Amino acid sequence: MTFRPALPQETTSLVGRRAEVGAVRRALQRGRLVTLTGVAGVGKTRVAIRAARLTRRAFADGVVFVSLSGLTSAESLEHALAQAMGIHELVSHSGVRLLAGHLRPRRTLLVLDGCEHLPEEVSALAQALLAAAPGLHMLLTSRQVLRAPGEHTVEVRPMSVPCAGASLAEVAATESYALLVERMADPSFRLTEQNTALVSGLCRRLEGVPLAIELAAVRARVMPLEEILRTMGGQPGGSVMESAAGWSHDLCGPEERLLWRRLAVFAGPFDLAAAEAVCSGEGLAEEEVYPALAALVDRSVVITERDEGRVAYRMLGGVRQFALARMSAGELGELRRRHREHYLAMAVRLGCEQNSVSRLATWSTARGEWPNFRAAIESYAAAEGQVDSCARMLVGLWFLWLYAGMSREGRSYLERFLATSGIEGFPGSRP
Numbered sequence: 001m002t003f004r005p006a007l008p009q010e011t012t013s014l015v016g017r018r019a020e021v022g023a024v025r026r027a028l029q030r031g032r033l034v035t036l037t038g039v040a041g042v043g044k045t046r047v048a049i050r051a052a053r054l055t056r057r058a059f060a061d062g063v064v065f066v067s068l069s070g071l072t073s074a075e076s077l078e079h080a081l082a083q084a085m086g087i088h089e090l091v092s093h094s095g096v097r098l099l100a101g102h103l104r105p106r107r108t109l110l111v112l113d114g115c116e117h118l119p120e121e122v123s124a125l126a127q128a129l130l131a132a133a134p135g136l137h138m139l140l141t142s143r144q145v146l147r148a149p150g151e152h153t154v155e156v157r158p159m160s161v162p163c164a165g166a167s168l169a170e171v172a173a174t175e176s177y178a179l180l181v182e183r184m185a186d187p188s189f190r191l192t193e194q195n196t197a198l199v200s201g202l203c204r205r206l207e208g209v210p211l212a213i214e215l216a217a218v219r220a221r222v223m224p225l226e227e228i229l230r231t232m233g234g235q236p237g238g239s240v241m242e243s244a245a246g247w248s249h250d251l252c253g254p255e256e257r258l259l260w261r262r263l264a265v266f267a268g269p270f271d272l273a274a275a276e277a278v279c280s281g282e283g284l285a286e287e288e289v290y291p292a293l294a295a296l297v298d299r300s301v302v303i304t305e306r307d308e309g310r311v312a313y314r315m316l317g318g319v320r321q322f323a324l325a326r327m328s329a330g331e332l333g334e335l336r337r338r339h340r341e342h343y344l345a346m347a348v349r350l351g352c353e354q355n356s357v358s359r360l361a362t363w364s365t366a367r368g369e370w371p372n373f374r375a376a377i378e379s380y381a382a383a384e385g386q387v388d389s390c391a392r393m394l395v396g397l398w399f400l401w402l403y404a405g406m407s408r409e410g411r412s413y414l415e416r417f418l419a420t421s422g423i424e425g426f427p428g429s430r431p
Helices: 018-030 044-058 074-085 095-103 119-132 168-172 175-184 196-205 210-220 225-233 240-251 254-263 272-279 286-298 317-324 329-351 356-368 370-382 387-396 398-403 407-421
Strands: 002-004 033-037 063-067 108-113 136-142 151-155 302-307 310-315
Touching (some): 063 074, 074 119, 095 119, 254 272, 254 286, 286 302, 310 317, 310 356, 356 370, 356 398, 370 407, 387 407
């Protein structure tokens, strides 16, 4: 769950997709609820961000972007939206009522990314907000249609690929080829009559899925195209995305593979200190974490995010799921233990920060870490014998609950904790 009141920065160029972006912009003119659908890795988020950026002048009160990855309930969905919109009103009010009241007088574009995690909850919330706020438009990305009243859908299909026997000019005109060459970043590469069939076959085998093309392009920096295509042809079953992730995995050294798997425990962006604390250990010394992480960035397995001088790292959903699928229950349990202990220590440390000069920076850091704090709280709640640690974490994050616009989240977690811990509630808590 990532809170971004503004649109995320695009760290790479958007290749092609002019028709899809245009279709989204036209759909936003025709209706107030637009859903981009498509398979994993097809580029729904990139198309949504570009379309929102090109239409933002039509929304006097701005564009709000919220990633729904990691959300598990309607309540967490409401919390995410309230957080992104900076809502700090009384926590006793209904979340939907608060959101509707905030949006009612405004002309806003709300972009929700990854709605397949909570399709029914997003559909219900969208209907309530659109009915209450006439100036609101919503742009959603999802692997499935929500089937909400008034929903307009735009399918983001795989990029165009050359047909068998395509000429050099025909191959060069396809989006999949343009993306492959762009991400290969090899100034010496030229499409020739001799390699046209090879490149055409590679683009077809990748089925025009952008994320798969990008991963293959990274591989092409160290391996001939012939070898890539031969290896791809030997992949038994599975989706193109799974195969592409597998090819990238094959390129990695032992430390990189180990770190890739362990990084999947993070629920959102993380920094180097967190990666070293959580992922080092057997088979991976702390000083080996950064070189392995840098290599994963070079291979496009991990992406970097820079915000106000802070460098963070993030795994895309497809490569994270690839790693999770290869982790044993025991390994995942141990990683979750280390993850929650790291973020407990961070919560306690930040909660004790008394220097008023650095307090705003502290709160900003903590808000950026919220997806991982949330995951740690949930982990403590699910683990046996962790009542004291869970209480310490909730208390350590007091500044988020009181001063960073997250009072609703804090109250919700405190009430859940009190309901399951056997400890009597605090004054004013609901029965």
